[in-house]
Amino acid sequence: MIGMLVTFTQSDKFDRSTVAKIAGELRAPFEGMAGLRFKSFMVDEDGGRARNFYVWDDEEKGRSFFTEELIEKVTGIYGAAPEIEYLDIVGFVDNSAG
Numbered sequence: 001m002i003g004m005l006v007t008f009t010q011s012d013k014f015d016r017s018t019v020a021k022i023a024g025e026l027r028a029p030f031e032g033m034a035g036l037r038f039k040s041f042m043v044d045e046d047g048g049r050a051r052n053f054y055v056w057d058d059e060e061k062g063r064s065f066f067t068e069e070l071i072e073k074v075t076g077i078y079g080a081a082p083e084i085e086y087l088d089i090v091g092f093v094d095n096s097a098g
Helices: 016-026 059-064 068-078
Strands: 002-009 036-043 049-056 082-088
Touching (some): 002 059, 002 068, 016 036, 049 059, 068 082
Antiparallel strands (some): 002 049, 036 049
16 A cells, blocks of 8 residues: 655645635546545645645555646646655554444
């Protein structure tokens, strides 16, 4: 299992409603995506950074997800190039089943 933290930083603040709109518009392609367990769209407390967090069951799919084309596309959407960090998930708690 691998995690990815993708951070978009810009000098102007990200508006929470704008990031929520992006999340709503971009949600569908991720639903049922092979190898992807979770994805979240977030904005930090001061609004300076929008962040997306992915948990991949399939490390290869996770590492190959951000192609040059996709990086260019999300840069246009967020107005800033992404910084991508790969994280080795050594433990995981999932309370979503209730």
